[in-house]
Amino acid sequence: xxxxxxxxxxxxxxxxxxxxxxxxxxxxxxxxxxxxxxxxxxxxxxxxxxxxxxxxxxxxxxxxxxxxxxxxxxxxxxxxxxxxxxxxxxxxxxxxxxxxxxxxxxxxxxxxxxxxxxxxxxxxxxxxxxxxxxxxxxxxxxxxxxxxxxxxxxxxxxxxxxxxxxxxxxxxxxxxxxxxxxxxxxxxxxxxxxxxxxxxxxxxxxxxxxxxxxxxxxxxxxxxxxxxxxxxxxxxxxxxxxxxxxxxxxxxxxxxxxxxxxxxxxxxxxxxxxxxxxxxxxxxxxxxxxxxxxxxxxxxxxxxxxxxxxxxxxxxxxxxxxxxxxxxxxxxxxxxxxxxxxxxxxxxxxxxxxxxxxxxxxxxx
Amino acid sequence: xxxxxxxxxxxxxxxxxxxxxxxxxxxxxxxxxxxxxxxxxxxxxxxxxxxxxxxxxxxxxxxxxxxxxxxxxxxxxxxxxxxxxxxxxxxxxxxxxxxxxxxxxxxxxxxxxxxxxxxxxxxxxxxxxxxxxxxxxxxxxxxxxxxxxxxxxxxxxxxxxxxxxxxxxxxxxxxxxxxxxxxxxxxxxxxxxxxxxxxxxxxxxxxxxxxxxxxxxxxxxxxxxxxxxxxxxxxxxxxxxxxxxxxxxxxxxxxxxxxxxxxxxxxxxxxxxxxxxxxxxxxxxxxxxxxxxxxxxxxxxxxxx
Numbered sequence: 001x002x003x004x005x006x007x008x009x010x011x012x013x014x015x016x017x018x019x020x021x022x023x024x025x026x027x028x029x030x031x032x033x034x035x036x037x038x039x040x041x042x043x044x045x046x047x048x049x050x051x052x053x054x055x056x057x058x059x060x061x062x063x064x065x066x067x068x069x070x071x072x073x074x075x076x077x078x079x080x081x082x083x084x085x086x087x088x089x090x091x092x093x094x095x096x097x098x099x100x101x102x103x104x105x106x107x108x109x110x111x112x113x114x115x116x117x118x119x120x121x122x123x124x125x126x127x128x129x130x131x132x133x134x135x136x137x138x139x140x141x142x143x144x145x146x147x148x149x150x151x152x153x154x155x156x157x158x159x160x161x162x163x164x165x166x167x168x169x170x171x172x173x174x175x176x177x178x179x180x181x182x183x184x185x186x187x188x189x190x191x192x193x194x195x196x197x198x199x200x201x202x203x204x205x206x207x208x209x210x211x212x213x214x215x216x217x218x219x220x221x222x223x224x225x226x227x228x229x230x231x232x233x234x235x236x237x238x239x240x241x242x243x244x245x246x247x248x249x250x251x252x253x254x255x256x257x258x259x260x261x262x263x264x265x266x267x268x269x270x271x272x273x274x275x276x277x278x279x280x281x282x283x284x285x286x287x288x289x290x291x292x293x294x295x296x297x298x299x300x301x302x303x304x305x306x307x308x309x310x311x312x313x314x315x316x317x318x319x320x321x322x323x324x325x326x327x328x329x330x331x332x333x334x335x336x337x338x339x340x341x342x343x344x345x346x347x348x349x350x351x352x353x354x355x356x357x358x359x360x361x362x363x364x365x
Numbered sequence: 366x367x368x369x370x371x372x373x374x375x376x377x378x379x380x381x382x383x384x385x386x387x388x389x390x391x392x393x394x395x396x397x398x399x400x401x402x403x404x405x406x407x408x409x410x411x412x413x414x415x416x417x418x419x420x421x422x423x424x425x426x427x428x429x430x431x432x433x434x435x436x437x438x439x440x441x442x443x444x445x446x447x448x449x450x451x452x453x454x455x456x457x458x459x460x461x462x463x464x465x466x467x468x469x470x471x472x473x474x475x476x477x478x479x480x481x482x483x484x485x486x487x488x489x490x491x492x493x494x495x496x497x498x499x500x501x502x503x504x505x506x507x508x509x510x511x512x513x514x515x516x517x518x519x520x521x522x523x524x525x526x527x528x529x530x531x532x533x534x535x536x537x538x539x540x541x542x543x544x545x546x547x548x549x550x551x552x553x554x555x556x557x558x559x560x561x562x563x564x565x566x567x568x569x570x571x572x573x574x575x576x577x578x579x580x581x582x583x584x585x586x587x588x589x590x591x592x593x594x595x596x597x598x599x600x601x602x603x604x605x606x607x608x609x610x611x612x613x614x615x616x617x618x619x620x621x622x623x624x625x626x627x628x629x630x631x632x633x634x635x636x637x638x639x640x641x642x643x644x645x646x647x648x649x650x651x652x653x654x655x656x657x658x659x660x661x662x663x664x665x666x667x668x669x670x
Contacts, residue, residue, distance in 0.1 A: 003447050003448075005447075005448075005449065005667055023483070089459060128454065138644075138645060142648060142649040143648045143654065144644045144645050144649070145591075145644060145648065147400065147596070148640065148644055149641050151587050152591075152638070152641050153637075153641070154638045155583075156585050156634045160634075162630050163513075163628050163630035163631065166595060167628065181550075210539070286454075286457055287461070290454060321469075323469055323472050325465055325469035326465075328464060328465025328466075329465040331461060331465065332459075332462025332466070335461060336440065336444065336458050338443050339444055339448075339451065346448070
């Protein structure tokens with residue numbers, strides 16, 4: 001048995017829409033097999049994982065909280081990936097953004113002003129962008145592989161945060177726990193809708209970022225430049241676009257969004273700095289970007305789906321007693337199925353059972 | 366004596382890097398960029414640990430690690446070779462899936478004392494002062510790593526199949542036109558890479574720190590990828606680079622133990638920072654990188670029928 005691919009004469013619009021859905025369905029099928037192997041009732045488990053978190057208002061708020069950083073980071077990454085710049089160090093840019101934004105509430109904690117929060121957000125975004133500038137600089141001027149450098153910087157960022165929290169920024173009144181001092185009230189990102197739950201303004205930032213980037217990609221010259229340089233650097237050069245400038249642009253943009261996500265998460269959800277501030281948002285956002293087909297509006301939807309896997313993982317841990325590691329497995333499976341279903345957009349897939357049949361098939365054509 | 370002890374730990378630290386990098390080198394020479402090394406490595410580590418616990422034999426553990434890595438790499442092979450998906454994204458998917466699955470599979474092994482691969486005592490040779498303990502009183506995995514570099518070097522540059530494999534990596538269309546089975550060779554190369562990453566992972570959980578810790582690969586898979594670039598796709602340079610990195614990561618541990626005035630976190634950054642510095646030095650000359658990189662690296666191949 002062999003699988004043969006036949007290039008479609010034109011890209012299938014239908015499958016462009018169907019393939020992410022198909023990937024979701026296949027992930028659910030694989031997930032239920034996995035639950036069955038773990039000795040859990042698959043229907044009950046999937047229900048606990050993917051349905052129950054959606055039934056209550058407070059947990060919809062939690063969904064928005066978890067979706068916000070995923071969408072913010074993934075929107076930035078989509079610009080990078082579209083332009084063929086492989087930034088996979090968003091987790092590090094998230095961390096440095098959180099640190100840079102926390103300078104005001106931790107170091108200058110005596111300063112009380114309504115300006116604190118906006119400045120924190122700006123500093124977070126700048127911190128993320130500056131950290132993303134390192135792989136950009138190395139790629140643009142030393143031709144260094146950006147995948148490896150951006151990833152190595154994740155480990156460096158996390159160790160740096162660890163050092164800060166255990167050293168200079170440790171809360172003097174924290175009973176020696178590795179946490180920073182709690183942010184003052186004016187440094188806390190407020191909730192959008194206080195009466196019903198905790199969801200804070202990061203979700204609004206995420207939606208705004210997605211819409212703005214969607215507009216840029218669709219209606220501006222910059223968006224066209226991104227797509228052209230991503231598909232063919234040579235073609236882009238002939239059109240007078242600079243791939244070097246694009247490296248800078250895409251990395252700074254995605255770094256700024258990841259940094260904004262970082263400071264929003266710290267000031268909105270956690271309220272202080274601690275050694276672990278992210279359950280892998282920077283890596284999960286890679287899946288979000290691909291599931292959303294690198295389209296900012298699609299990313300809003302896929303961000304909510306991936307946020308549900310985090311929430312469902314927590315819920316399933318309590319209600320059916322499976323490990324929260326299942327979340328990561330679901331996420332990995334989803335990315336696998338997304339990538340394989342995308343093949344259907346460009347190719348017709350034919351399963352050939354034997355060599356003879358392949359030959360007769362050719363003759364018949 | 367202290368020097369000898371340091372040298373021994375450097376060898377143990379370098380071995381998994383070197384083995385994983387050898388596997389990736391063969392994969393990349395065939396034109397396939399598999400960024401899933403970290404995922405295959407961690408799966409190999411958990412597979413090896415589980416098998417060793419179940420059977421009580423570290424050697425069956427090593428075999429299980431190799432098998433786990435190879436089977437896991439087939440997922441990547443199927444997607445990138447049969448379904449021609451993007452190699453970069455698929456490799457990332459393999460790493461994410463591997464980190465998740467290994468965490469889940471290994472959950473019940475956390476805190477359990479592991480089974481260590483014993484050192485091989487070679488009569489007479491192991492007794493030579495200094496050289497004996499360093500070179501001839503090591504575990505099986507170290508000898509395998511040395512055998513691998515010799516074997517791979519011979520295979521790539523002296524054998525007919527190796528020539529074909531390199532031809533595929535440099536120009537898959539021409540190789541296909543010459544009647545070489547591109548897809549099958551690439552499948553084998555990917556599986557070899559997976560087997561090596563699996564063995565490297567097994568070394569971590571059965572030799573380096575004989576226990577299971579979640580995420581215990583700690584970026585070594587990525588450092589192995591960087592080593593391949595550093596070595597400009599040549600086996601002996603991988604060996605040299607691997608030992609350099611082993612020395613850096615052990616150096617920082619010893620520096621921490623001596624309690625020099627630098628915070629431990631900064632010392633722990635050293636292997637990662639060293640990777641970046643080395644990548645800069647290697648790749649800043651655009652022309653030499655272009656000459657050495659397999660020309661169809663990372664490009665999808667669809668045979669026309």
